[in-house]
Amino acid sequence: MGYSIGQVARKTGLSTYTLRFYEKEGLLPNVRKNSAGLRVFSDADLQWLQMIECLKETGMPLKGIRQYIEWFDAGDSTLPQRLEMFQKQREKVLADIAALQKHLAKIDYKVNLYAKAVRCGSLQKVLPQTKGQDITQGF
Amino acid sequence: MGYSIGQVARKTGLSTYTLRFYEKEGLLPNVRKNSAGLRVFSDADLQWLQMIECLKETGMPLKGIRQYIEWFDAGDSTLPQRLEMFQKQREKVLADIAALQKHLAKIDYKVNLYAKAVRCGSLQKVLPQTKGQDITQGF
DNA sequence: TTTGAGATTAAAGTTAACTCTAAGTCGAAT
């Protein structure tokens, strides 16, 4: 129950640079140091890192994550703010998933188009044709 | 069939700065200019912008998008590269959606936890307790 | 015909999130 910065880097996939940077930015406020001044990460620090990863990968900027940590440190008086933050993040993730699914449909279409085009050696030949003006995306 | 940069900005939500920047970066190679040197965007340019948006919002860097456009300009000899690009992007989007869904579960948990905590005015009181050591994330 | 919104360019500035460098410290192993 006590990890060096290098061990945490290996565990999390973050670089030691990044871990120090996060601490400097207020994302890991309570990392202990031993008598020699070396950081000693606790299991609680690792759990914070997991939460940080979750928020970061769902698009929250480091500033927002830092705000959450400040609210946490401020105690129960900031429970409503934290609830609202997670509710908003939830809405954002739902919207992002929906957007990705829309984009996926477009990409799927292109995969099929190009698969056909590769088979017959020409993109033009596999583009759907319209009678009047050509509304087709030629790419 | 011919739009000013301001009209395109309003249509797409991109700024005129961004549109000029994209052109400079090779993302819009064939934008016409009128006799006075003003850009005149075509419907084809707008369609390219839609494709750019799709690739950008699924996490492709501008360099990658530019590569696609260069392959397009090079003609049918690059069909396999373009197919591979879309296949990889498809895999990436699928992975990103899966990751977001995992993160969403964690965020949903927090929303519920904080909803309870707000109701009873304390986070500690609503944290699930374990018998031996406490493995609970206290935040 | 003048005025004002909107266009042009090249180049500099901004922001987020790292990423690295330099100069030094510490503890274990040769």
Add this chain to the structure above:
DNA sequence: ATTCGACTTAGAGTTAACTTTAATCTCAAA
């Protein structure tokens, strides 16, 4: 005793993707 790898700090450098500035030009409307 010294060498090695991992650590420390402050601060500088990097990258992507814009964003703004400055000085000038175009064009439609009053």
